[in-house]
Amino acid sequence: MPRVVTLTTDFGTGSGYVAEMKGRLLHARAPITLVDIAHDVPAHDIRAAAWLVGQACPAFPPGSLHLVVVDPGVGTTRRLLWARVGDQEFLCPDNGVLSRVLASVPAPVARSLHVAPAASATFHGRDVLAPAAVALLEGAEPASLGPPAGPIVRLSWPEVRETATGIHGEVVHVDAFGNLVTNLPAVLWPQLAAAGRLRVGDHDVATVVRTYGDAPRGTLVALVGSQDAIEAAVVEGNAAERLAAGMGTPVTIPCDRSP
Numbered sequence: 001m002p003r004v005v006t007l008t009t010d011f012g013t014g015s016g017y018v019a020e021m022k023g024r025l026l027h028a029r030a031p032i033t034l035v036d037i038a039h040d041v042p043a044h045d046i047r048a049a050a051w052l053v054g055q056a057c058p059a060f061p062p063g064s065l066h067l068v069v070v071d072p073g074v075g076t077t078r079r080l081l082w083a084r085v086g087d088q089e090f091l092c093p094d095n096g097v098l099s100r101v102l103a104s105v106p107a108p109v110a111r112s113l114h115v116a117p118a119a120s121a122t123f124h125g126r127d128v129l130a131p132a133a134v135a136l137l138e139g140a141e142p143a144s145l146g147p148p149a150g151p152i153v154r155l156s157w158p159e160v161r162e163t164a165t166g167i168h169g170e171v172v173h174v175d176a177f178g179n180l181v182t183n184l185p186a187v188l189w190p191q192l193a194a195a196g197r198l199r200v201g202d203h204d205v206a207t208v209v210r211t212y213g214d215a216p217r218g219t220l221v222a223l224v225g226s227q228d229a230i231e232a233a234v235v236e237g238n239a240a241e242r243l244a245a246g247m248g249t250p251v252t253i254p255c256d257r258s259p
Helices: 016-025 046-059 099-104 124-137 186-195 239-243
Strands: 003-009 032-038 065-069 080-085 088-093 109-112 161-163 166-174 180-185 198-200 203-205 220-224 229-234 250-254
Touching (some): 003 124, 016 032, 016 065, 016 124, 032 046, 046 065, 046 088, 046 166, 080 124, 088 124, 166 186, 180 186, 180 239, 186 220, 186 229, 186 250, 198 229, 203 220, 220 239, 229 239, 229 250
Parallel strands (some): 003 032, 003 065, 065 088
Antiparallel strands (some): 180 229, 198 203, 198 250, 220 229
């Protein structure tokens, strides 16, 4: 059965860089199934990449190999990694892109990759990660890729706080629809329903629904999304634009219905 190999980058959907990486991967003699997770991660946005990888990669079959190239530090002293996290394998820069994956599986096995002198200083995805993937696909042991890596870089992630005025968090992801995904977990749904509103920045989202279609088009709503987090959305619209909000915007479930 072909092994699944995924690609996540900030190269852009029309980029020749993606084709170059795929070309290198297709040198593998072993059969593979190539899957594009995304190539429109905001440029250099490690946190956005970490969120996407943490959400998407665990859905793949055991043994899938994920190449993640969002790498503003390419060519510097930052390391490149092979890591096994649970039943998934990753090849990526050691810059925090695995932060969300590691939140659920905190004990990975990892190797620091050798970088050949001939590798381009500006395209390690093509010249280091893709060849490492080919070696693994053809049966190489991870130990041949480099020495044990030790601790992996992890980004700090905002925590939910509870005060006398409510439960506080922030927007941690803006999806392609402009939905504002927060770090408030789905288990807080009863509190959201009781409050009857979600405060996003300086705006109240006063319609709480089960799903988008439960309110008329253009309505600003709060709900639990598919990522098991509370989010703000506009039915058939764009909440990020409507509320002028983005990653880091504070959100609150008020403790009561008072203004």
